[in-house]
Ligand SMILES: *[C@@H]1O[C@H](CO)[C@@H](O)[C@H](O)[C@H]1NC(C)=O
């Protein structure tokens with residue numbers, strides 16, 4: 001859910017990319033990306049209505065019902081009072097762009113993401129074709145510690161003589177996952193068991209999924225980004241980041257979170 005909304009925001013932000021004519025030639029690509037990220041960090045506690053950018057720090061959902069049905073899985077339920085904090089609290093550990101090789105690299109860390117809220121669901125969950133009844137009423141309380149993204153990519157030429165990202169390589173790490181959920185239908189021992197399972201499974205999942213991250217990224221994210229930058233050259237893309245940063249900075253968001 002976090003990853004999804006994070007990528008969504010990057011895409012929303014990138015979707016408003018328009019070539020601009022102002023000359024920012026004194027500012028390099030890497031500095032422009034840094035300015036963009038710092039301005040994003042400042043604006044997301046306020047959101048930016050003109051670009052449909054919602055408030056993301058904290059990101060909240062008061063109530064959302066769902067009804068999911070797929071084969072033998074039928075789940076009806078809702079989430080409420082969801083609050084995800086820490087999305088604005090990232091640090092850029094390093095970042096740079098080498099003009100001669102056209103390679104960029106980055107290293108970004110979210111020191112702490114906290115997810116609070118509640119969900120209820122009822123229905124059947126298919127395990128190996130077998131519909132198992134499920135009923136949960138859970139208070140969510142979860143923390144991700146030191147969620148870090150280290151990556152690099154290269155700019156190549158698109159079919160329309162603009163930019164295209166190639167050789168994308170991303171590694172991500174989580175130092176710790178702390179799960180303190182409370183399901184009112186379970187007793188203390190069962191809740192502890194579930195929380196321990198979630199903690200170790202989350203860490204294992206992080207390691208297990210690592211080899212597939214680049215494939216998933218190139219299937220679901222890169223095509224959209226490449227489409228957006230296919231008509232831009234590096235100067236235009238740099239200008240876009242600088243202009244966007246100026247717009248967000250000028251909005252003067254003073255909310256501290
Ligand atoms: C959920 O959706 C199914 C079919 O899409 C429908 O039959 C059912 O009544 C729905 N349940 C609720 C509680 O909305």
Ligand SMILES: *[C@@H]1O[C@H](CO)[C@@H](O)[C@H](O)[C@H]1NC(C)=O
Pocket residue numbers: 076077078120121122
């Ligand atoms: C969802 O939320 C409502 C409260 O509006 C509650 O009455 C309902 O039982 C909830 N749970 C499920 C599983 O739909």
Ligand SMILES: *[C@@H]1O[C@H](CO)[C@@H](O)[C@H](O)[C@H]1NC(C)=O
Pocket residue numbers: 099100
């Ligand atoms: C970057 O490299 C291109 C040639 O690949 C060159 O034309 C341009 O002036 C260089 N820009 C900077 C800022 O060094």
